[in-house]
Amino acid sequence: MGAQTVERLSTKYPLGMLIAEGKTKTIHQVKGDDRLVVLTSKDDITAGDGAKHDVIPDKGRLANETTCNVFRLLQACGVPVAFKQQVSANSFTAPKCLMLPYEVVVRREAHGSYLKRNPHIEKGHLFPKLLIEFFLKTKDRRWKAHELVCDDPLMFYAEGAGEIALYNPTEPIHGQKPFLTLPEMQVFGYQEEWKIFPEMRRIASQAFLVLEKAWQLAGRRLVDFKVELGIDSKGRLLLTDVIDNDSWRVVEDGIYIDKQAYRDGGALDDVAAKYRHVADITALFKLPRQRIILWRGSESDNVEEMVDLLSPHFPNENIPVIICSVHKEPVAAASILYRLVQEVPDSVVIAYIGRSNGAGPVLSALSTIPVITVPASVKNFPDDVWSSLHVPSNVPVMTVLEPANAALAALQILSARNPRIYAHLRGKVEELAVNIIHT
Numbered sequence: 001m002g003a004q005t006v007e008r009l010s011t012k013y014p015l016g017m018l019i020a021e022g023k024t025k026t027i028h029q030v031k032g033d034d035r036l037v038v039l040t041s042k043d044d045i046t047a048g049d050g051a052k053h054d055v056i057p058d059k060g061r062l063a064n065e066t067t068c069n070v071f072r073l074l075q076a077c078g079v080p081v082a083f084k085q086q087v088s089a090n091s092f093t094a095p096k097c098l099m100l101p102y103e104v105v106v107r108r109e110a111h112g113s114y115l116k117r118n119p120h121i122e123k124g125h126l127f128p129k130l131l132i133e134f135f136l137k138t139k140d141r142r143w144k145a146h147e148l149v150c151d152d153p154l155m156f157y158a159e160g161a162g163e164i165a166l167y168n169p170t171e172p173i174h175g176q177k178p179f180l181t182l183p184e185m186q187v188f189g190y191q192e193e194w195k196i197f198p199e200m201r202r203i204a205s206q207a208f209l210v211l212e213k214a215w216q217l218a219g220r221r222l223v224d225f226k227v228e229l230g231i232d233s234k235g236r237l238l239l240t241d242v243i244d245n246d247s248w249r250v251v252e253d254g255i256y257i258d259k260q261a262y263r264d265g266g267a268l269d270d271v272a273a274k275y276r277h278v279a280d281i282t283a284l285f286k287l288p289r290q291r292i293i294l295w296r297g298s299e300s301d302n303v304e305e306m307v308d309l310l311s312p313h314f315p316n317e318n319i320p321v322i323i324c325s326v327h328k329e330p331v332a333a334a335s336i337l338y339r340l341v342q343e344v345p346d347s348v349v350i351a352y353i354g355r356s357n358g359a360g361p362v363l364s365a366l367s368t369i370p371v372i373t374v375p376a377s378v379k380n381f382p383d384d385v386w387s388s389l390h391v392p393s394n395v396p397v398m399t400v401l402e403p404a405n406a407a408l409a410a411l412q413i414l415s416a417r418n419p420r421i422y423a424h425l426r427g428k429v430e431e432l433a434v435n436i437i438h439t
Helices: 003-012 059-076 113-117 191-216 269-282 304-315 330-343 359-366 380-387 403-413 419-430
Strands: 016-020 025-030 033-041 044-046 052-055 085-090 093-095 097-099 102-109 126-136 154-156 161-165 180-183 221-232 237-240 247-251 291-296 321-323 348-353 370-376
Touching: 003 291, 033 059, 052 126, 059 093, 059 191, 059 269, 085 161, 097 237, 102 191, 102 419, 113 321, 191 221, 291 304, 291 330, 291 359, 291 403, 304 403, 304 419, 330 348, 348 359, 348 403, 359 370, 359 380, 370 380, 370 403, 403 419
Parallel strands: 291 321, 291 348, 348 370
Antiparallel strands: 016 025, 025 033, 033 093, 044 052, 085 093, 097 221, 102 126, 102 221, 126 154, 154 161, 161 180, 221 237, 221 247
């Protein structure tokens, strides 16, 4: 960020009262605007609830850069995030939120404290359905009038139970009894706070899935992360605080490239190199430009159902619907197809055409992008399907009879490179998934 930009934004968002200060960041009110705050990252790095503490030059800038990169991607993917814009190399501005006293941890694999609680499970065990845990945020081993055996205990809360059980997160959970059980009124900040727990899970899961795909595209694995949430002045539940290299575990070639290297006693120079590496990678996080093209042979081929299914995944542009008979106007059809692919090479064609079922195979033979054909007249003329199935060599057309499944297949193809689409589709799959752990 250039010096002139920093000066301009510093003038636009002058620091006011210090609201909070933690081990690795400060939060200031924006002077003259009680709806906004500025979060500034420090060069400090800690572990073991502050028992281990060092200062790494430039760490604050790298942490802030990573958070801003991540929040920009999450915003682009429709995740509700407390982020407005980067203000300086070390800070960004965000809507002021009432912070909820929970850390939400989402796990794709078994690492860290989960292994301590479940010593019978192998490190790296894969959870097909994301595992979500809640921890009560505490300080100095106290929660209000209660003394605790540890900070940030694991929470167990069942809707309607009326109480919250707290467990030591570093001890085996099997056979462990809660060290403290609190009435929910001693934990919740307002009446019926339990009603937002499902939404907290949904937002945390959606954010994880977006970042999971972003890291996959970078050739690495996001195995877990922790996030915090809050409620802004408009009553919206938002992902808040920061998501930086202190917030997750990321594996590259079998090695952690996150804060775990510091926890494990790595040299500070090596830790700093990992933070720079992660900031550089997250700078490349973005949504690709993609397109699904609906191809009709005539006005009678109705694609409204597919448009309705596909439009939410492309909020910033319309789904192109082409009407052109490939049989009657082959030269025009080829010209249209070439132009569309030239504009957006990462595209999929769905050919929904009645009677002229050879159109899909022809479009497939003319280009290198995936083509899915839906024989629109197959219910009345079952033999029409053979035009799309019995095709010559070098015609890799895919045939799907149900229009909704064709739309889903096209989305699945694009989701391999699109964190937003992946998060939506994978979220639906995980609603039906079950984690089975073999002991």
